[in-house]
Every structure is written in C-alpha cells, then in structure tokens.
Amino acid sequence: MKMVGEFFRNIFKNRMMLLMVLPGALWFLFFSYLPMLGTVIAFKEYRFDRDGFWASIVNSKWVGWQNFKFLFSTNDAFIITRNTLLYNIVFIFLGLVFSVLLAVILSEITNKRLSKIYQTGMFLPYFLSWVIVGYFTFSFLSSDRGLLNGLFNSLGIPPVQWYSESKYWPLILVLVYLWKAVGYNSVVYLASIMGIDRSLYEAAMIDGASKIQQIRAITLPLLKPIITIMTLLAIGKIFYADFGLFYQVPRNSGTLYGVTNVIDTYVYRGLKTTGEIGMSAAAGLYQSVVGFTLVMASNYIVRKYDKDNALF
Amino acid sequence: MSQRKKKERDFHNLSTPMNITFNLIAGIFAILCVFPFLFVVIISLTDEGTLAKNGYRLIPEQWSLGAYRYVFEMGDTLLRSYGVTIFVTVVGTIISLLFMSFYAYAISRKSFRYRNFFSFFAFFTMLFNGGLVPTYIIVTQFMGLKDTIWALILPLAVNAFYIMILRTFYATSVPEAIIESGKIDGAGEFRIFIKLVPPLSLPGLATIGLFSTLGYWNDWFNALLYIDNPNLVPLQSMLMRIETSLQFILQNAQNSSLGLEAMRSIPQDTSRMAMVVLATLPIIFAYPFFQRYFIQGLTIGAVKE
Numbered sequence: 001m002k003m004v005g006e007f008f009r010n011i012f013k014n015r016m017m018l019l020m021v022l023p024g025a026l027w028f029l030f031f032s033y034l035p036m037l038g039t040v041i042a043f044k045e046y047r048f049d050r051d052g053f054w055a056s057i058v059n060s061k062w063v064g065w066q067n068f069k070f071l072f073s074t075n076d077a078f079i080i081t082r083n084t085l086l087y088n089i090v091f092i093f094l095g096l097v098f099s100v101l102l103a104v105i106l107s108e109i110t111n112k113r114l115s116k117i118y119q120t121g122m123f124l125p126y127f128l129s130w131v132i133v134g135y136f137t138f139s140f141l142s143s144d145r146g147l148l149n150g151l152f153n154s155l156g157i158p159p160v161q162w163y164s165e166s167k168y169w170p171l172i173l174v175l176v177y178l179w180k181a182v183g184y185n186s187v188v189y190l191a192s193i194m195g196i197d198r199s200l201y202e203a204a205m206i207d208g209a210s211k212i213q214q215i216r217a218i219t220l221p222l223l224k225p226i227i228t229i230m231t232l233l234a235i236g237k238i239f240y241a242d243f244g245l246f247y248q249v250p251r252n253s254g255t256l257y258g259v260t261n262v263i264d265t266y267v268y269r270g271l272k273t274t275g276e277i278g279m280s281a282a283a284g285l286y287q288s289v290v291g292f293t294l295v296m297a298s299n300y301i302v303r304k305y306d307k308d309n310a311l312f
Numbered sequence: 313m314s315q316r317k318k319k320e321r322d323f324h325n326l327s328t329p330m331n332i333t334f335n336l337i338a339g340i341f342a343i344l345c346v347f348p349f350l351f352v353v354i355i356s357l358t359d360e361g362t363l364a365k366n367g368y369r370l371i372p373e374q375w376s377l378g379a380y381r382y383v384f385e386m387g388d389t390l391l392r393s394y395g396v397t398i399f400v401t402v403v404g405t406i407i408s409l410l411f412m413s414f415y416a417y418a419i420s421r422k423s424f425r426y427r428n429f430f431s432f433f434a435f436f437t438m439l440f441n442g443g444l445v446p447t448y449i450i451v452t453q454f455m456g457l458k459d460t461i462w463a464l465i466l467p468l469a470v471n472a473f474y475i476m477i478l479r480t481f482y483a484t485s486v487p488e489a490i491i492e493s494g495k496i497d498g499a500g501e502f503r504i505f506i507k508l509v510p511p512l513s514l515p516g517l518a519t520i521g522l523f524s525t526l527g528y529w530n531d532w533f534n535a536l537l538y539i540d541n542p543n544l545v546p547l548q549s550m551l552m553r554i555e556t557s558l559q560f561i562l563q564n565a566q567n568s569s570l571g572l573e574a575m576r577s578i579p580q581d582t583s584r585m586a587m588v589v590l591a592t593l594p595i596i597f598a599y600p601f602f603q604r605y606f607i608q609g610l611t612i613g614a615v616k617e
Contacts, residue, residue, distance in 0.1 A: 023414065024415030035450055046449075121343065124599070132591070137348075139368050150368065179344070267443065
C-alpha cells in the first residue's frame, strides 16, 4: 500500500515531465509497439473482420510456421535476400571509397570558394525524392526518346529496351545510388577532415612530406574511427533496402524483378498488389529479426573496437 | 609583397597540376550531380512536336513554353497537390518539432525520474520494428487513418533518431545551472522549457526542423500506402500517379477507342517534365541556404551524452 502511495507521489512530482513525454510516448505506442505485437499476423491466415482490428487478429486462423514455410519454399525468398544483401554490400563498399576519396579531394582544393561551389552541386541529389530521380533516370533510359538511345542511334548502335533488359540493372542501380549518396556522404567526411588539427600538416610539411604522404599518414588514419563507425552502422542496416531506389527507378517493371526485387519491395507488393498478407508479414518479420540481430552484432563489434562510438 | 605571399601559399599547398586534377574531378562530379535536373528543365522547354521527332535532346531544335502553359491551364491537379504538400509539410513539421522537442527535453533532464525508461522506450524502436504489414493494418484498420490527411502527417511525426540527437543537444547546450536559477525564480518546469530552452537550443531545433520539412516535402510512400482520394494526393505522389496511369493507358490503348480519349487527358512528356521542374524548384532555391544545417545534423548526432 505504501509503495503504491509512493508510486503516485512520484508520478505527481514528475507530472510536468510526464506530460511532456506523453504525445511522443503515445506515438511510439501506436506506430511502433502495436505493430510489434501485430507481427503475430505472420503466424496467422489474416482475414479482415468487420468488428474491427482486434476481432480480425483474434478471429484469424492460427497457422503456425506455415507462412514462413511457403515463403522459403519459393525461389523468392532466396532472390530477395540475395538482392538486398549484394546491393547493400556493393553500396557500402563503393559508397565509402568514393565518398572518402571525394572528401579528401575537396579538402585539398586550394580555392576554397570553388570547393564550396562543388559541394553545393554535389549536395543536390540528396534533397530530391526518388520519384524525381525516377524521372531523371527515365530521361536517360526511355527506349524511344531517351538520351542514351539517342546517342546510340547517332553512333549506329542499335537501341536498347532498358526497362525490360534485366542484365543492365545491377549497374544502373549502383550508379544511381552512388549519384544520390556520394555527395552527401563526402561532405560529412569532409566535416571531420576539417576538424583535424592543422598543425599536424604543418609539422609534416616542415619534415618535407609530400601531399600524398600527408594524406596517407595523417588524413586517412584520423578518419579511420568515423569510417569504421559509419560502415558498421551501415552493416547493421544491411538487411533493409532503400524502397524508393528499387521501386521508383526501375518503374516497377515486372520483367526486371529478378534483379530489382528486394525484401522491402517484396513485402510491399505482397501487401498491396498480390494480397498475400500472411507471407508478406512473414517476410517482414524475417527482415526485422535478422536486422535486429545484425544491429546488435555490429554494435557489439563497435563497442569492442571503440567504446565511445558505440550506438549503445 | 603579394608575389611572395603567393609563393608561400604555393609552397604550403597542392602543386599546380594536382590542384587542376582535383578541381577537374570535383567539378565534373558536381556537374554530373546537377546535370539531370538541367536536362529535365531542357526537356520541359522543348516543343512537343520536336520531341516526338527527335527524342530528348540536349539542344532542342525548337524551344517552347507550351508545356508550362498547359500545366497552368490544367492547373487544378498541380495546384491541389501543391496545397496538400504545403499543408502537410507545415503542419507536420510543427507537430513533429513539438512532439520530439518535448520528449527529448524531458529525457535530457536529470531530475526526471523516469528518464531512463522513456529513453529506452524511444531507443528500442530504432533497433526493432514490426514491419510494413502490421503497421499498415494498424494505421488503416485500427486507427482508421486511410484516406485522411493524417495518414500523411502522423507516420512521419516522430523519429527516435532525431529525438536522440535533440536529447544530446539539450544535455550539452542547456546548462543545468540555468534551469536551476529559473526554478529559484519560481518558474515551473513547463515555463522554463518555453522561456529558457528554445533560445539556447535553436540550432538543434532548426536542424531537426529542416530534416522534417524535407521528409514531408519529399514523401510519397505514405500516400502510396494510404491515399486513394484524388483530393489528398501530395505533389510527389501525383507525379508518380501520372506515370502509372500513362502506362496503363498505353497498354490498353490498342483495345479501345476509349484509350485514345483518355490519352488526350494525360499530360504529354514535356508537361510532365514541367511538373517535375515545378515540384523541384522550391528545393533547388532553398537548399543552398540551409545546407550547413544538414551537415551539422550529422555532426551533432555523432556526439553522445
């Protein structure tokens, strides 16, 4: 009894703060925690019940692991996992190489004003939505009007039906990704290069170190912590694909699904197009669970390596 | 004098050939980043007839403002979508700033007894989520937000990562001493938050506010999921829908005379590109002024409590 009284006294004492967290806490409850409970749908044959949400959940037939069995018995599970992982690995690796390279280049350019102008240009793609980027890609790849086929035509090369030939898409998607991400990431790396103590470079110059030697001996080693952290964080998210890139840029073209379908697009299509809600929920839960494991694992590694930069 | 200064600078900096190479690499990449936008602008200014003959060209045979005239005459859809996007962006940013700054401030205060619980409550959502299907079912069937403007606003309102950034910002930029002195003067917690905190944390709020604004302006995913009502379609989603309906009509055009009729109501290539330009223009004009906040967002996010 006394403890209950204590509890209410504490609630009262903290009432202002509790009131402040209330809207956000309710949001998390409805948009994050309820969906977590909703993952039971993956173990059910979901049927919408007219009595509303709870009735639908309760009255849907319990099917155990069947949705997962179906999912993994098709070829789809393999394809979407492979695509998601391979694309992300390439994105992480090439993204890192090009962003750091560009950041070093930007930091060394003598004319700071020009360097600022370049940065502003490179920053643009970050601010555009994937819908817009989809239109941009289309202006290059449209089979009858696109810039590339126009160029091919004037060179006497036969035109390519870009949106139905899947062999080109791994390259196209990687290029579009790099186009959108590298500018922004390099500016982030540039910010930490700018934080490096200038006197280190002065000392190196007095010792007669060339610019390349300075970059190798000072800039890159000092960037190593942030590179490690950014990479490990990206590895933690390797099971999540950028829905917009894989949905908007290939224009949802069915003949390309073999190389453009990733877990996120698969889940979306299962939900909205094909109506395989159970299987789509199963794929979503598979993504969440593996994703969670990967975040925990990569954070564990960061902690071991460099405690200050661990996520938690 | 200036001669010597120049020489000194040369000594300290990059050799000229390397400087030129670096400038070329950075410059070419910067141009590549901007080029697709410029190209779309060019297409939108091309005469439709020339386009049908030559395809998209860098230098069109004949320029024309026809596309823009068409877009402004047919203006209803575009204007309505603009309205939806502006409303959602303004209201959404205000709501998300209020929700997130309240939450972040409370969990940044050491005197708040339940701060650890609520920190974890927010943080855990960054590690694990229910996925699209349960979220969709809860938003549509439990909350009943389908085809309402709130389906475009609420799902983006709160973001645990931004809360963590703001919390760090409050913890480092609002000294406990100031809050204590406010308390001694007899101000309540809420009054302190309203009066004392915003001036001190303005850069953090501005950064998060801009991320929110950009998120709402560029959002099409929530409209794709939740919106069927043509009056509630935001800009980005409208651009998507034109494309989808065009493909549908093209596929069915041969079968019916209806196809041809419908074909006429769909904006031509140039007009669609004009809409893309009009949807992107506000961002193109705004972002150079705000870019430092977007860089800052990542650097303050990196600092842990």
